[in-house]
Amino acid sequence: xxxxxxxxxxxxxxxxxxxxxxxxxxxxxxxxxxxxxxxxxxxxxxxxxxxxxxxxxxxxxxxxxxxxxxxxxxxxxxxxxxxxxxxxxxxxxxxxxxxxxxxxxxxxxxxxxxxxxxxxxxxxxxxxxxxxxxxxxxxxxxxxxxxxxxxxxxxxxxxxxxxxxxxxxxxxxxxxxxxxxxxxxxxxxxxxxxxxxxxxxxxxxxxxxxxxxxxxxxxxxxxxxxxxxxxxxxxxxxxxxxxxxxxx
Amino acid sequence: xxxxxxxxxxxxxxxxxxxxxxxxxxxxxxxxxxxxxxxxxxxxxxxxxxxxxxxxxxxxxxxxxxxxxxxxxxxxxxxxxxxxxxxxxxxxxxxxxxxxxxxxxxxxxxxxxxxxxxxxxxxxxxxxxxxxxxxxxxxxxxxxxxxxxxxxxxxxxxxxxxxxxxxxxxxxxxxxxxxxxxxxxxxxxxxxxxxxxxxxxxxxxxxxxxxxxxxxxxxxxxxxxxxxxxxxxxxxxxxxxxxxxxxx
DNA sequence: CAGAGTTCTGCGGGTTCCCGCAGGTCCTTT
DNA sequence: AAAGGACCTGCGGGAACCCGCAGAACTCTG
Numbered sequence: 001x002x003x004x005x006x007x008x009x010x011x012x013x014x015x016x017x018x019x020x021x022x023x024x025x026x027x028x029x030x031x032x033x034x035x036x037x038x039x040x041x042x043x044x045x046x047x048x049x050x051x052x053x054x055x056x057x058x059x060x061x062x063x064x065x066x067x068x069x070x071x072x073x074x075x076x077x078x079x080x081x082x083x084x085x086x087x088x089x090x091x092x093x094x095x096x097x098x099x100x101x102x103x104x105x106x107x108x109x110x111x112x113x114x115x116x117x118x119x120x121x122x123x124x125x126x127x128x129x130x131x132x133x134x135x136x137x138x139x140x141x142x143x144x145x146x147x148x149x150x151x152x153x154x155x156x157x158x159x160x161x162x163x164x165x166x167x168x169x170x171x172x173x174x175x176x177x178x179x180x181x182x183x184x185x186x187x188x189x190x191x192x193x194x195x196x197x198x199x200x201x202x203x204x205x206x207x208x209x210x211x212x213x214x215x216x217x218x219x220x221x222x223x224x225x226x227x228x229x230x231x232x233x234x235x236x237x238x239x240x241x242x243x244x245x246x247x248x
Numbered sequence: 249x250x251x252x253x254x255x256x257x258x259x260x261x262x263x264x265x266x267x268x269x270x271x272x273x274x275x276x277x278x279x280x281x282x283x284x285x286x287x288x289x290x291x292x293x294x295x296x297x298x299x300x301x302x303x304x305x306x307x308x309x310x311x312x313x314x315x316x317x318x319x320x321x322x323x324x325x326x327x328x329x330x331x332x333x334x335x336x337x338x339x340x341x342x343x344x345x346x347x348x349x350x351x352x353x354x355x356x357x358x359x360x361x362x363x364x365x366x367x368x369x370x371x372x373x374x375x376x377x378x379x380x381x382x383x384x385x386x387x388x389x390x391x392x393x394x395x396x397x398x399x400x401x402x403x404x405x406x407x408x409x410x411x412x413x414x415x416x417x418x419x420x421x422x423x424x425x426x427x428x429x430x431x432x433x434x435x436x437x438x439x440x441x442x443x444x445x446x447x448x449x450x451x452x453x454x455x456x457x458x459x460x461x462x463x464x465x466x467x468x469x470x471x472x473x474x475x476x477x478x479x480x481x482x483x484x485x486x487x488x489x490x491x492x493x494x495x496x
Numbered sequence: 497c498a499g500a501g502t503t504c505t506g507c508g509g510g511t512t513c514c515c516g517c518a519g520g521t522c523c524t525t526t
Numbered sequence: 527a528a529a530g531g532a533c534c535t536g537c538g539g540g541a542a543c544c545c546g547c548a549g550a551a552c553t554c555t556g
Contacts, residue, residue, distance in 0.1 A: 012334075012359075014262045086260075111260075165443075165466025167459055168543070178505050187545070195413075211415055212493070214512080215544070217465050218413025224482060231479070234472060245460070416513070426535050435515070462542080463514075 005049060006126070007034045009042035009056035009068065010084070015111070019055060019084070026119035027126060039063030046072050046079070053126045055082040058092050064232045066095045077101035080125050083108045084118075088137045089227035094156070095236075097141070107132040151192065151228070158185045160237045163220045163229055174244060190215050193222045253297060254374070255282045257290035257304035257316065258332070263359070267303060267332070274367035275374060287311030294320045294327070301374045303330040306340050312480045314343045325349035328373050331356045332366075336385045337475035342404070343484075345389070355380040399440065399476070406433045408485045411468045411477055422492060438463050441470045 006023050010016040020033055034049055036042040040062040046054060054072065058065035069081055081104075083096060088110060100106050107125045109118060113134060121132040133141070143150065151159065154175075161171045172182045190196065195218050223229045254271050258264040268281055282297055284290040288310040294302060302320065306313035317329055329352075331344060336358060348354050355373045357366060361382060369380040381389070391398065399407065402423075409419045419430045438444065443466050471477045 014266055018262055162462075162465055163469055165461045165463070165469050167462050170460045180505055180507090181503080183544075184504080186543095190544090211511080212418045213413045214410075214415050214464065215413070216462065217410055217468060220465060220468060221411060221413050221482060221486070224479065225486060231472065234469060238469070238473060428536065429534055431514070432534080434513090438514090459541080 004030050004053065004126070005032045005034065005051060006030050007036065007042065007045055007049065007051040007054045007056075009036045009039065009045075009054065009060070009065070011037050011057060011060045013037075015057070022115060022118055023055065023122060026122040039065060039068035042068045043071050047075065050076070051079065052076070053080050055084055055122070058083055058085040058096075059087075059232060064235070066092070066099060066232065067236065069096070070099045073099065073101050073104065077104055080105045080129065082106065082121060082125050082132075084111060086111045087227070087230075088134070088140050089230050090140055090143075091228060091230040091233040093137055093140045095233060105129040105131055108137045109134045110136060151189075155185060155189055155192075158182065159189055159219070159223060159229070160233070162186070162189075162216055163223070163234060164237055164241050166241075173248075186216070186219075189219055193219050193226075195219050195222060252278050252301065252374070253280045253282065253299060254278050255284065255290065255293055255297065255299040255302045255304075257284045257287065257293075257302065257308070257313070259285050259305060259308045261285075263305070270363060270366055271303065271370060274370040287313060287316035290316045291319050295323065298324070299327065300324070301328050303332055303370070306331055306333040306344075307335075307480055312483070314340070314347060314480065315484065317344070318347045321347065321349050321352065325352055328353045328377065330354065330369060330373050330380075332359060334359045335475070335478075336382070336388050337478050338388055338391075339476060339478040339481040341385055341388045343481060353377040353379055356385045357382045358384060399437075403433055403437055403440075406430065407437055407467070407471060407477070408481070410434070410437075410464055411471070411482065412485055412489050414489075421496075434464070434467075437467055441467050441474075443467050443470060 004027065006027065008016060008019050008023065010019055016035055016037070020035065023033060024030060034045050034051070036045045038060045039056075042054070042056060043063070045051065054069075056065045056069065060068075065083060065085070069083075072079055072081070078101075083106065085092060085108070093108070096106075096108060105125050107121050109121050109132065117134075124130045124132045157175065158171060161174065166174070168179055168182050168186075171177070172179045175182070177185075195213065195215050220229070252275065254275065256264060256267050256271065258267055264283055264285070268283065271281060272278060282293050282299070284293045286308045287304075290302070290304060291311070293299065304313045304317065308316075313331060313333070317331075320327055320329070326349075331354065333340060333356070341356070344354070344356060353373050355369050357369050357380065365382075372378045372380045405423065406419060409422065414422070416427055416430050416434075419425070420427045423430070425433075443461065443463050468477070
């Protein structure tokens with residue numbers, strides 16, 4: 001146990017040094033601490049050092065934490081990874097829980113938590129091999145899987161597709177559905193996002209019926225404002241889309 | 249000059265204490281340093297202390313830096329504000345230069361710059377009343393105002409409108425244009441964003457013409473990926489939209 | 497197996513979008 | 527004054543969208 005090593009992947013220098021400090025304080029049995037300043041470098045260092053204990057930021061420039069974690073877990077699924085993020089966006093939570101391997105120990109704590117809880121999380125994950133999810137993140141998971149405005153995975157896929165700007169036809173081709181099925185999915189998405197909201201004025205069915213919103217575009221924005229989508233998710237989806245377009 | 253006071257507005261505790269350190273090191277003539285941890289609190293403290301020297305983060309939870317700066321400058325247009333941000337998104341740069349009053353001294357430096365340059369910027373702005381814009385930010389400004397994929401203000405407005413999910417009709421009403429004019433603007437936007445890109449396969453005009461993209465939705469995503477839009481800009485535009493909807 | 501629930505699919509319409517064509521109003525340039 | 531450019535506007539058509547209706551196919555339960 002004396003040769004435990006930890007890899008820190010974090011692009012902000014201040015946060016990185018803070019993490020190093022906290023790690024060495026919380027884990028006296030820790031020998032060397034390696035540092036990477038983006039996801040790409042994180043993958044490389046994890047590979048060369050065969051890191052089993054990683055604490056990593058989401059939202060980095062070169063390659064975000066979810067992408068990096070996926071390739072790392074693909075090579076060694078029993079790696080312990082603690083995600084340390086500023087935000088609990090549903091897009092992040094969903095992205096993480098989508099890639100975590102069966103039985104792997106991982107954690108998700110916010111940067112705003114206290115030092116004590118960070119240290120506790122470090123020990124729980126790296127020593128006890130036990131998952132630690134921050135309360136607020138946990139709450140997000142609940143709301144996500146419950147159907148209170150919760151999206152199934154397939155609905156989420158289609159939401160990404162319209163965010164990318166695909167046509168109904170293109171979505172149907174990509175997801176192997178009929179055109180009408182795609183439109184049905186869109187209907188559910190629109191209702192779950194409550195996109196039909198207009199001004200709460202008199203709802204008289206007068207001639208002045210206001211079709212203020214283009215539902216397709218509106219859905220994307222509402223999803224962004226609700227943190228269902230964010231920049232990282234868009235970037236990732238865009239890469240996958242390009243990959244798919246080549247094979248057409 | 250001995251009673252100079254500085255107000256720091258920054259939500260991250262680590263960055264905040266780092267800023268305090270740098271400010272007191274760079275400005276020995278500085279007496280008190282106040283701190284706020286979000287834009288709303290920043291506005292309040294700026295008002296009560298009549299702060300003339302502010303260094304402030306963009307992208308905060310309660311109210312982002314641009315909003316806060318606008319209300320502060322509205323009350324006292326000769327306030328010196330140094331924006332200290334992680335990113336040089338065109339949305340931020342454009343948002344800042346849209347609200348800076350005539351003749352006001354302000355600065356925009358990235359968090360990734362060296363301590364020396366940060367200190368230099370602090371002295372230049374607060375002592376010499378001189379604008380300091382980081383090189384990378386400056387480059388963004390150039391690209392933005394040159395028409396190399398640069399958007400005029402009116403085009404930018406319409407881009408925001410379709411991002412919000414408005415219909416052509418609604419945009420026309422809102423911006424006092426005819427329906428056709430809005431559609432013309434959209435045409436320009438589509439071409440400037442180069443949204444017509446399909447797979448670079450054989451461009452034969454065969455029957456299998458691929459209309460893969462819904463231009464309207466695609467434009468929004470491309471704008472986001474190019475940092476022309478970001479979450480803060482969306483949030484702000486959404487608030488303005490709600491305000492407009494009431495008056496309808 | 498019957499029946500109820502959920503999802504997939506086609507049809508058809510009304511509406512909105514995308515955009516070429518053409519005429520109009522304001523400029524600036526020579 | 528004439529010629530050119532930049533912008534706004536109406537017309538019209540083909541395509542894509544939004545969505546109600548209604549029949550298949552699949553599941554789940556008793």
